[in-house]
Amino acid sequence: VLVVGSGFAGLSVARRLERLLPPDAAEIVLVSPNDHMIYTPLLPQVSAGVLEPRHIAVASRAVLRRARIHQGFVRSVDRAARTVAMRRVDGSTEDLAWDRLVLAPGSVTRTLDIPGVAEHSLGQKNLAEASYLRDHVLRQLERADGTDDQVQRRARTTFVVVGAGYTGTELAAQMMQFTRGAAARLPNLAPASVRWILCDLAPRVLPELRQALSDRALDVLTERGVDVRLRTSVERVEPDRVVLTDGETVASHTLVWCAGVTPSPLMGTLGLPTERGRLLVDPYLRVPDEPDIHALGDAAGVPDLTRSDGALTGQTAQHAIRQAPVAARNVAASLGFGTARRYKHRDLGFVVDLGGRDAVADPLGITLSGLPAAAVTRGYHLLTVPATGNRVRVGADWLLDAVAPRQISMLGFLPPDASTIARAEATEIYR
Numbered sequence: 001v002l003v004v005g006s007g008f009a010g011l012s013v014a015r016r017l018e019r020l021l022p023p024d025a026a027e028i029v030l031v032s033p034n035d036h037m038i039y040t041p042l043l044p045q046v047s048a049g050v051l052e053p054r055h056i057a058v059a060s061r062a063v064l065r066r067a068r069i070h071q072g073f074v075r076s077v078d079r080a081a082r083t084v085a086m087r088r089v090d091g092s093t094e095d096l097a098w099d100r101l102v103l104a105p106g107s108v109t110r111t112l113d114i115p116g117v118a119e120h121s122l123g124q125k126n127l128a129e130a131s132y133l134r135d136h137v138l139r140q141l142e143r144a145d146g147t148d149d150q151v152q153r154r155a156r157t158t159f160v161v162v163g164a165g166y167t168g169t170e171l172a173a174q175m176m177q178f179t180r181g182a183a184a185r186l187p188n189l190a191p192a193s194v195r196w197i198l199c200d201l202a203p204r205v206l207p208e209l210r211q212a213l214s215d216r217a218l219d220v221l222t223e224r225g226v227d228v229r230l231r232t233s234v235e236r237v238e239p240d241r242v243v244l245t246d247g248e249t250v251a252s253h254t255l256v257w258c259a260g261v262t263p264s265p266l267m268g269t270l271g272l273p274t275e276r277g278r279l280l281v282d283p284y285l286r287v288p289d290e291p292d293i294h295a296l297g298d299a300a301g302v303p304d305l306t307r308s309d310g311a312l313t314g315q316t317a318q319h320a321i322r323q324a325p326v327a328a329r330n331v332a333a334s335l336g337f338g339t340a341r342r343y344k345h346r347d348l349g350f351v352v353d354l355g356g357r358d359a360v361a362d363p364l365g366i367t368l369s370g371l372p373a374a375a376v377t378r379g380y381h382l383l384t385v386p387a388t389g390n391r392v393r394v395g396a397d398w399l400l401d402a403v404a405p406r407q408i409s410m411l412g413f414l415p416p417d418a419s420t421i422a423r424a425e426a427t428e429i430y431r
C-alpha cells in the first residue's frame with residue numbers, strides 16, 4: 001500500500017494501516033518530501049516567535065513502526081503500470097510499485113493571476129515559509145532602524161497580509177504584537193510606527209465564522225492597530241510596493257499571501273475527474289472506476305454527506321484527520337480485512353488564536369471570545385497535536401512565552417531567493 005503525503009491525512013492513514021493489516025499481509029510505504037507532518041494551525045505562532053519550528057513538526061518515525069518511508073515527491077502516477085514516479089529531495093528518481101494507492105498530498109497556496117503575486121509574495125503553508133517570514137520582518141525592522149530616510153523607514157515598517165480567513169487574521173493579529181515588541185528594542189524605531197494592513201475581498205474578517213465572532217476579531221485587530229481593509233484586494237505587487245484595488249499604492253517590501261489554497265498540482269496529472277483541482281472520490285474515499293486508488297484530505301473532493309446540496313467537505317485539518325481512519329479501514333477492507341464504510345462528519349467549529357489572551361472560537365456552536373476562547377483554543381491544539389513529545393514542547397513554549405520576553409533573533413535558514421511561494425512549496429516540480 002503506497003501512501004502519498006505525510007500530513008494530517010497521510011501520516012494518520014499509514015499509522016492506522018499498520019494496526020489494521022498484519023505484517024505479512026501488506027507492505028506499507030509512505031512517500032513524502034518531509035520526515036514529519038506539520039501541525040499547520042500553529043504556523044502563525046512560529047512566525048510570531050512564540051513556538052519553535054520543530055515543536056510543531058511531528059516526526060513520522062515517532063508514530064510509525066514498520067512502514068517504509070521514502071523522502072521525495074511523487075511527480076506522476078502511471079495507473080496502467082501501477083507505479084508512481086518519485087523524485088527524492090536530493091534530485092535522484094525512482095519508480096515505486098503499488099497495489100493500493102492512497103493520495104494525500106494536501107494543497108499549496110493559491111496565488112491567482114495577479115501581476116507580481118507569484119514573484120513577490122510570501123506564503124504561510126510550511127515551516128520554511130513561517131520561519132522565513134519571521135526573519136524577513138525582523139530584517140525589515142533592522143533596515144528601518146538603520147536609515148534616516150523617512151520614506152524608506154515607513155516602507156520597511158509596513159506589512160500587508162492578503163486574506164482575512166483564519167490564517168491571515170491570526171497572522172496579522174499575532175505579528176502586530178510581535179513586531180511592535182521587536183521595534184521597542186530598536187533605538188530609532190517607535191513601536192507605533194509599525195503598520196500591518198489586512199485586506200480581503202469579503203465584507204468581514206473570518207467570513208467562515210458566525211457574525212458575532214467576526215465582529216469580536218475585528219475589534220481585537222482594530223484595538224491592536226491593524227489596518228483592516230474589507231472589500232479590498234491587490235491589483236499588482238512590485239518589490240517595494242503593493243497596489244490595492246481601492247486605488248491606494250502602499251509602499252511596502254512585504255506581502256503575505258493567505259488568500260486560500262489549491263490542491264496539490266499532482267492531482268491534475270492523473271487524468272481523472274477533478275473539481276477545482278480536487279480529485280473526486282465517492283463517500284468511501286475511493287476514486288470512481290479506480291477501486292484501488294483512494295484519496296483524502298485537502299487534495300480530494302469528498303462528498304459532504306451532512307448536506308443535501310452536493311457540496312464537498314471543507315479543506316480543513318478537521319476533515320483530513322477524520323477521513324484518515326475511514327480511508328485506512330476501506331483500504332484494509334479491499335485487501336480482505338474488515339468492512340468498508342462511508343465518510344460522514346459534521347463540522348465541530350473553529351478556533352482562532354489572536355495571540356495573548358485573545359481568541360475567538362465556536363466549538364459545537366457555542367460562541368466564545370477572550371480568555372475562555374483562548375483557553376479552549378490552546379486546549380484543543382494540545383489535544384490534537386498527534387504526539388506527546390510535541391504536545392509537551394508546545395505547552396512549554398506557551399508557558400515560556402507567558403513568563404519570559406520573546407527571543408527576537410533571525411535564523412536565516414532559507415535564503416531570500418528560495419522564499420517565493422513556487423520555490424518554498426515546490427510547485428515547479430510538476431512542470
Ligand SMILES: Cc1cc2nc3c(=O)[nH]c(=O)nc-3n(C[C@H](O)[C@H](O)[C@H](O)COP(=O)(O)OP(=O)(O)OC[C@H]3O[C@@H](n4cnc5c(N)ncnc54)[C@H](O)[C@@H]3O)c2cc1C
Pocket residue numbers: 004005006007008009010031032033034036037038040041042043044072073074075104105106107124125126166167264266296297298299315316317318319320351
Ligand atoms: C497556516 C494554516 C493554518 C491552518 N489552520 C487550520 C485550523 O485551525 N483548523 C483546520 O481544521 N485546518 C487548518 N488549516 C488547514 C489544514 O492545514 C489542512 O486542511 C490540512 O493540513 C490538510 O491535510 P492534508 O493531509 O490533506 O494535507 P497536509 O497536511 O498539507 O499534508 C500534505 C503532505 O503531502 C506532502 N506532499 C505534497 N506533495 C507531495 C507529493 N507530490 N508527493 C509526496 N508528498 C507530497 C506534503 O509535504 C505533506 O507532508 C490550516 C492551514 C494552514 C496553512
